[in-house]
Amino acid sequence: MPERRGGDARDGPDGGIPDGGVAVDDAKAGTSTAESVADSTATGETAADASVLARLLGGLPRPGVVLRLARREARLTVRRGWALGLTVLLAVFAVLLATFSGSSVAPSGYDPVVASYVELATFLVPLAALAFGHGAIVGAAERGRLGVLLTLPVSRAETALGILAGRAAVLASAVVLGFGVPGLLLLREFGAAGWPTFAWFLAATVAVAVALLGVGVAISALAPTSTFALAGALLVWVWTALVHDLLALGVLSAFEGAGDLVAAMVVSNPVATYRLLALAPTDAASAGLAAALEGSGLSTAVLPASLLAWVALAGVVSAVALRRKQV
Structure with a gap:
């Protein structure tokens, strides 16, 4: 066309x-x-x-067309039940942490509970986002749904951005609902004084979920088959959630005063950026990489900008890759 x-x-x-x-x-x-x-x-x-x-x-891209495509993608995604399953999974884990927060062996107060939530979200949310995005384009192309969509008077860039925006809305809703229920339990148990810390964590979790979803959609647009897309998504998750931080700590220990280099490595990894951003209002913000980055020029304001840049870059890559993709 x-x-x-x-x-x-x-x-x-x-x-x-x-x-x-x-x-x-x-x-x-x-x-x-x-x-x-x-x-x-x-x-x-x-x-x-x-x-x-x-x-x-x-x-x-025309914003009105992208919005209509996003609504269509969101409706189709909700019907598959994937978002409901993720919401329930997040809610179960988070409620368990919040429920046992009053015991002698569990964290007590907003800061420890949020720190526990961040550790949970660091591994679970990126995996869910990449799994959610890796089949968005190549999977639809293999099923023939993408070819039908491209017969409409829309450009491929609008199609890619609409798919990303629709899935991002569903994923963000699942994260908010999944962690929102235990957030109400925390509000009842600890009061409203520390609730902004939880709200900050929730916003940061939504941001990293959308950023990793964008990476997954970009992989889906670049991959020739669903198998390659799945393999690419798993490799990205292993790198961002497991390997990258170990490498950053290795660089920090091997090169004294390498704060600027580690700061660049943190910004280049959405999960590492998320960990520092979500823990910024808590006592844990003064430990680990955060302590090593003092004086490096990496401020809290740079962290959300970095996640937004990941979303924008993923959208452009998805649009360009879909434009050149044979469907």
């Missing part, structure tokens, strides 16, 4: 010239004014950036 191009001519006062250009012919060359030159210069850099992105994606 033909794809939309960001540089296609459109009817308008500029005579169909893309990127805000100005049409000038021989008859009108003498009437060009300094105002048109100034406007072109002021908007040239922005138009050039938009043009590059449009050429990369095969046309700038």
Whole structure:
């Protein structure tokens, strides 16, 4: 199916010239004014950036179309029951931690309980997000559903972003509901004074879930088959959740004063970023990698920006890969 191009001519006062250009012919060359030159210069850099992105994606996505595709993907995803299973799984583990938090062998108070939740989410949430995303595109292509979707008047970039946005909404809802129920138990047991710490943890967990989901969707768009996509998702999970932090600690112990290098490694791993971000309001924020990163310039404000950058990068990679994928 033909794809939309960001540089296609459109009817308008500029005579169909893309990127805000100005049409000038021989008859009108003498009437060009300094105002048109100034406007072109002021908007040239922005138009050039938009043009590059449009050429990369095969046309700038239309937000309304992406939103409709996201709603469709969310409805289909909810019907499969996957989100319900994840919600129940998270709620069961979290309720157990919250229920036994009053015993002598379990954590007590918001900070210890949140620290326990972070350790649970560090392994479970990225695995669930990657598993949820690895078949989003290649699986739909193998079942023939993606080919049917691409017969509609939508671009492939819009399709990829719609799939990502729809699944992200469902995954975020599962995380909020799964951890929200025990959050109410914590509110009843410990009061509202420390509840912002739990809310911070919940927001950080949603952010890392969406970031790893984006990576999974990008893998799905790049992989030739579902088997390759599953293998890629598992490798990414092993690296981000298990191997990466050990490597960072090894670098830290081998090279004294390597805080800047470790900071770069943390930002390059969404799970490591999440761990530091979620524990930032707790007492655990002064231990481990967080203590080693003091003075490295890696602030709390950089951590959520890093996760947002992962989401944006994953969306662009998914759109470009789907554009070049044979369906």
